[in-house]
Amino acid sequence: xxxxxxxxxxxxxxxxxxxxxxxxxxxxxxxxxxxxxxxxxxxxxxxxxxxxxxxxxxxxxxxxxxxxxxxxxxxxxxxxxxxxxxxxxxxxxxxxxxxxxxxxxxxxxxxxxxxxxxxxxxxxxxxxxxxxxxxxxxxxxxxxxxxxxxxxxxxxxxxxxxxxxxxxxxxxxxxxxxxxxxxxxxxxxxxxxxxxxxxxxxxxxxxxxxxxxxxxxxxxxxxxxxxxxxxxxxxxxxxxxxxxxxxxxxxxxxxxxxxxxxxxxxxxxxxxxxxxxxxxxxxxxxxxxxxxxxxxxxxxxxxxxxx
Amino acid sequence: xxxxxxxxxxxxxxxxxxxxxxxxxxxxxxxxxxxxxxxxxxxxxxxxxxxxxxxxxxxxxxxxxxxxxxxxxxxxxxxxxxxxxxxxxxxxxxxxxxxxxxxxxxxxxxxxxxxxxxxxxxxxxxxxxxxxxxxxxxxxxxxxxxxxxxxxxxxxxxxxxxxxxxxxxxxxxxxxxxxxxxxxxxxxxxxxxxxxxxxxxxxxxxxxxxxxxxxxxxxxxxxxxxxxxxxxxxxxxxxxxxxxxxxxxxxxxxxxxxxxxxx
Numbered sequence: 001x002x003x004x005x006x007x008x009x010x011x012x013x014x015x016x017x018x019x020x021x022x023x024x025x026x027x028x029x030x031x032x033x034x035x036x037x038x039x040x041x042x043x044x045x046x047x048x049x050x051x052x053x054x055x056x057x058x059x060x061x062x063x064x065x066x067x068x069x070x071x072x073x074x075x076x077x078x079x080x081x082x083x084x085x086x087x088x089x090x091x092x093x094x095x096x097x098x099x100x101x102x103x104x105x106x107x108x109x110x111x112x113x114x115x116x117x118x119x120x121x122x123x124x125x126x127x128x129x130x131x132x133x134x135x136x137x138x139x140x141x142x143x144x145x146x147x148x149x150x151x152x153x154x155x156x157x158x159x160x161x162x163x164x165x166x167x168x169x170x171x172x173x174x175x176x177x178x179x180x181x182x183x184x185x186x187x188x189x190x191x192x193x194x195x196x197x198x199x200x201x202x203x204x205x206x207x208x209x210x211x212x213x214x215x216x217x218x219x220x221x222x223x224x225x226x227x228x229x230x231x232x233x234x235x236x237x238x239x240x241x242x243x244x245x246x247x248x249x250x251x252x253x254x255x256x257x258x259x260x261x262x263x264x265x266x267x268x269x270x271x272x273x274x275x276x277x278x279x280x281x282x283x284x285x286x287x288x289x290x291x292x293x294x295x296x297x298x299x300x301x302x303x304x305x306x307x
Numbered sequence: 308x309x310x311x312x313x314x315x316x317x318x319x320x321x322x323x324x325x326x327x328x329x330x331x332x333x334x335x336x337x338x339x340x341x342x343x344x345x346x347x348x349x350x351x352x353x354x355x356x357x358x359x360x361x362x363x364x365x366x367x368x369x370x371x372x373x374x375x376x377x378x379x380x381x382x383x384x385x386x387x388x389x390x391x392x393x394x395x396x397x398x399x400x401x402x403x404x405x406x407x408x409x410x411x412x413x414x415x416x417x418x419x420x421x422x423x424x425x426x427x428x429x430x431x432x433x434x435x436x437x438x439x440x441x442x443x444x445x446x447x448x449x450x451x452x453x454x455x456x457x458x459x460x461x462x463x464x465x466x467x468x469x470x471x472x473x474x475x476x477x478x479x480x481x482x483x484x485x486x487x488x489x490x491x492x493x494x495x496x497x498x499x500x501x502x503x504x505x506x507x508x509x510x511x512x513x514x515x516x517x518x519x520x521x522x523x524x525x526x527x528x529x530x531x532x533x534x535x536x537x538x539x540x541x542x543x544x545x546x547x548x549x550x551x552x553x554x555x556x557x558x559x560x561x562x563x564x565x566x567x568x569x570x
Contacts, residue, residue, distance in 0.1 A: 071370045071373055072370070080399075086461075086558055087558060089556075098461040100372045100373050100461075101373065101398050101399060102372075102397045102398065103373075103397050103399050109396060109397055109398055109399050109400050109401075111401055113402060114398075133464065135551075136462050137463065137551070137553050138403065139406050139409065139460065139552065139553045140409050140460045140461060140462060140553050141398060141403040141406065142396065142399050143398065143460070144461075144462065145461050145463070145464065202519030204520075207521065207522045207523075208519070209518055209519040209521070211518075262517070264516065266522075266523045303559050
């Protein structure tokens with residue numbers, strides 16, 4: 001016995017199913033096709049890279065603070081220190097860049113030293129310039145000013161910090177006659193395949209100056225110590241910046257890596273009294289040359305100020 | 308194919324695209340993030356050490372470059388409002404004397420409703436920003452406090468020349484060096500220089516001779532004057548000098564200061 005009241009609706013539903021059945025083939029195929037198309041697009045994007053606009057990570061995204069442990073816009077140059085070019089000022093004939101640094105979150109800044117940069121390069125599409133000078137000051141530890149004597153268009157500028165790779169050290173000694181002022185010019189010091197040229201060294205009784213440049217190589221540092229021999233209390237002059245200044249906290253830090261330099265020489269210690277005539281002059285050069293570049297890190301540029 | 312089937316097929320296609328797209332975006336992000344970090348030195352690839360609380364120095368800090376501006380107190384006395392703040396540098400200073408951060412948030416602006424009020428510290432050493440509020444205004448009504456285009460100190464190193472015909476040179480914006488006079492002292496020649504440090508005063512500046520013939524510079528205590536001793540014979544017509552130290556550079560931008568917890 002069947003209940004016609006129940007049977008009818010049941011049969012009716014069965015008939016509807018038979019007439020309105022959904023063909024799942026096309027939707028399933030469409031889903032797979034759509035996924036395949038998007039997947040191929042993703043694979044293409046991954047293989048070809050982010051494209052022209054994304055190849056240059058000039059500034060870290062806003063979430064970089066969380067991701068890297070540095071303040072916004074800083075690019076890591078070591079595991080603990082990051083750099084950022086806060087301002088680029090383009091003058092009429094030169095570009096000056098003001099760089100600051102930041103210590104990674106969780107580290108005491110007093111326990112971290114500023115990493116040395118051998119050289120900085122500035123690139124714009126179709127052109128590139130190397131730095132002339134970089135300098136640091138004791139009053140603003142952690143900041144560096146970089147000077148380029150080539151005027152590059154500031155738009156889409158890319159700044160790179162090149163860390164020291166291979167560094168070679170050479171000590172060179174020269175003996176000069178005792179007559180003052182003593183001079184030495186166009187004197188060369190060979191370091192591997194590279195040459196330091198002492199353009200001019202002038203030595204007085206308690207003063208002196210040195211000017212030099214590097215031929216080949218990435219960057220160099222040159223320190224000189226001059227001893228006026230034969231005096232009862234030999235005068236020692238040095239280009240060390242600490243000795244040049246007359247205050248407990250001077251303004252200049254020891255010279256950073258450069259391709260040329262000039263400095264005054266000053267007596268070590270406080271005595272400035274003139275010495276008697278020396279019988280000879282001993283000149284010692286302490287030279288370091290970056291012969292091979294290390295890692296190059298792109299440093300984000302925050303602001304460009306045109307002339 | 309029925310219209311229903313066509314619609315279903317289109318929807319299914321879109322679902323497939325979106326599903327694969329969602330996964331794809333994550334893949335691209337990961338790959339590109341990896342691209343950026345790969346360009347950095349090996350030692351720079353570190354696990355995040357950013358404090359989990361989300362700040363470097365203080366929850367209310369405002370980072371300007373790598374210096375944190377931290378509001379300490381807000382005090383109102385009549386129409387005079389003062390915001391006392393501290394500056395904490397995040398620059399690496401191991402082995403260096405603690406000279407303190409050289410940031411000068413010289414221009415502050417606060418807004419109450421539609422009224423903007425300018426203020427700022429009196430000088431670089433005063434870490435108090437002062438404001439004159441409109442009559443009847445209260446600190447609790449302040450909507451926004453901002454630092455505008457703050458100044459930061461950076462190393463300075465400039466070569467320049469002075470002469471009798473050109474005795475004053477502006478070596479950088481607002482900072483001039485002037486040749487006051489030249490005197491004889493025994494066999495030496497003394498060149499007297501004055502430094503006009505501008506406003507605000509430049510943090511630190513030194514003058515020395517450039518090239519052979521100069522003894523180290525002497526700075527007169529408490530005065531922005533320098534006497535340079537020339538021992539190189541006849542003084543050149545153009546005196547070549549070098550200025551070094553620090554200089555103020557403006558960092559363009561508006562930096563919001565958070566004083567909500569202090570009012």
